[in-house]
Amino acid sequence: MSFVDTIRQWDRGVAHADKKAWAAALEVFLDIQEKNSKILFNIGCLYLINQELDAAEKAFDNSISKDEHLAVAFFQRGTMFYKKQKFEESLGDFQKAFKLLRGNQLIDYKLLGLRYKLYACEILHNVALTQAQLDQWEKAQESLLTALSLKTESKHELVDRALQSILKHKLFALVEMQPGILFRPRKHYVDELENKDYMGKAKVIASIIPQDEFSGFAPLQPRAEDVPVQPKMPEVIKALEGEPHSVLYEFIPETENELAVLPGNIVFVLQKDADNWASVIFNGKRGLVPYNFLEPVEITLSSKQGQGGAVSDVIPAPPIGVPPVRPQRREGSTDFSKDANAAMEGTKDEEIQFCVVKVHFRYTLAICVIPGAAYSVVLQKIGEKLKLPIQHVTLSYTEKDSGQRVTVNELEMKKVWKSVQNGRLVLWCDVSWTQQSQCTEQSVATADLKKVVALHSYAASQPEDLAFHRGDVITVLSKVNDEWFEGQYEDKVGIFPASFVENIGNNDPA
Structure with a gap:
């Protein structure tokens, strides 16, 4: 049984117990294959309600074997032993339950799914009762005096009454859990069992029906019969250039300039030569095809658009007949492939002009x-x-x-x-x-060079850059563009930003 099935059946058993259908609840819990300590505790409690003490003892034993720190299970088993008049076993379980409280006044089992608080004073109340059954009156009195110091609520006045009974060597009633208090599965586990509608319900925001007061969705309306079918708008075949033609016959190329096509292909004719050969584009390829193998077509998917007739979905039969004779190419006729290559080369030349x-x-x-x-x-x-x-x-x-x-x-x-x-x-x-x-050139070059002074320091970031500091005097060798100069400082030559320097006197480096 899966974990989900266990949670689902556990929740069903608790639901029967809430209705006090003890037999139905017990049957559901017994059908669970993998029972944990809490489910076994529930089974023991249901047996205890039905006064089936032997079965209850076995269930509580199994629960404690799976969780030796479950104090409430020891408390319930002590109650079961008391009803079987096994007072020594009952005294041992009550003392074990008190020990598991570890000095606390109570244990609240709400977080574990049990709506019950196990009080230390109530456990000692039952300890004193079993001691009285064993004629241990002095120990019973000590247990009740300890219970008085651990009282937390007004309902625990029963401890005072029990002490008065012990002083008179009289017995009193046993403190028991109310019937139907069982361990429940975690709430978020149970919530996950239900199907959730994350999309939510649709809400009508607006209606195209005038004066529509209907707040939901309108029901399906009957369709009118014999309504004429509106023909689909033709899809336009867009081409960059050329006229569309349909191929009538298969053409097998014999030279590298010719293009293979099949019947039904749509090609775009770029140029028709006098020798009945046409330069066409098909699937991004350009080549030669006999023009008598082609037939002009409209730029629509259907040649019958706008004729008012019904559009036929029948696939037309392939063309029949003998293909025409392959035309002979004249000498000196245009080689369209070479023209295309020349055009491409011309384009590249235009791109790289300098x-x-x-x-x-x-x-x-x-x-x-x-x-x-x-x-x-x-x-x-x-x-x-x-x-x-x-x-x-x-x-x-x-x-x-x-x-x-x-x-x-x-x-x-x-x-x-x-x-x-x-x-x-x-x-x-x-x-x-x-x-x-050399002397003449040096004199000419010296006369033409301009001097500038650095307004800011410049650190070289590239090998061709010229580094200098603020106040350095730089000789301008040439103007690279409006933003960069090439200059010399000491024995170094490189380029530098024009905005980092200022002219000396009336010199203009530009």
């Missing part, structure tokens, strides 16, 4: 050159940027395979352009001087 050439000199500069430009054009632009005569400038690049620096010339420039990646190219610039030209 190549950024990064030139490493004493400082680094950048120029924009059209890809594929001649060596003389590139050299001329770099010379103008450096303000140096081109006859003294030598360019080189790093070969991709060997990693060595190779000098650039007119023939080598073609290989250089093949090493361009993402529109970027890196070159190195060297200058060979004569003594006269």
Whole structure:
């Protein structure tokens, strides 16, 4: 039996006991296969109510064997022994129950599912009674004097009356649990047994029926007969380009430029040539198909939309007949696949209109050159940027395979352009001087350089950055853009933010 079934049957047994149907409750508890100490306690109590003392003794024994600290079970078994006139066994159980209280005045079993409070003074009351039955009058008097010190409520005046009876060597009534007080399963376990409607009940907020006073849902209404079926709106087949055509016959390609299609396929004709061949798109692929294998169609799923007739769900039969003869392609006819490739290449050329050439000199500069430009054009632009005569400038690049620096010339420039990646190219610039030209160039370069002073300190975050401190004087070598300059400080060259410096005098680094 599962735990859920045990809880459900336990709750049924308690419900019968609440109605004082002791026999029905006992039957339900006995049907539980896995009985815990609380269920066995309930069975013992029901046997005790029916005065079946032997069965009650066995049930209380099993309950105590499963929970040796259940004081109320010892109390009930002591009551059962007293009724069987086994006073020594009864005295032992009452004393054990008192010991399990561990000096407390009571134990409240409400948290365990038993609506009962076991008082220490009541246990000692029964202890004194069993001692009196065994002619132990002095011990009975001591037990009742101890019980008087443990009284907590006014209803315990019975202890006072019991003491007066003991002094007269008279017996008194036994304190017993009321019939029907049983252990109950935990409430949240029982609540989980019921099916819960987490969605709740629907509530009508608004109605489309004028002057509708109905507060719930309207019942199903009879449907009218012979209502004309409204045809479904046609779904438009959207194409980026071309005219839609339906394939009439299967076409097997014989060249790489031709496209395989099957009867019933929808293709989009981009261009029809004079030799009866058409350039089409099908499933994202472009190729050639004989135009006499195709038939123009409307841009709807049904060719009978808007004709007022009923739409047929019957699958049409496949076309019959012999496919037309494959047309002959003329020499020099348009190769649509090559045109497409050329168009794609043209698109790529348009995307990369300029190549950024990064030139490493004493400082680094950048120029924009059209890809594929001649060596003389590139050299001329770099010379103008450096303000140096081109006859003294030598360019080189790093070969991709060997990693060595190779000098650039007119023939080598073609290989250089093949090493361009993402529109970027890196070159190195060297200058060979004569003594006269060197002096002239140094004087020209010195005259053109601008000086700026640092307003703030700048820490280099990249290898190409120039670090300096506030107050340092920096020589501006070039203007990278409106926000960055390239300059030299001491023996270091790099780029730095333009907003971190200020012109000296009337110098303008821009």
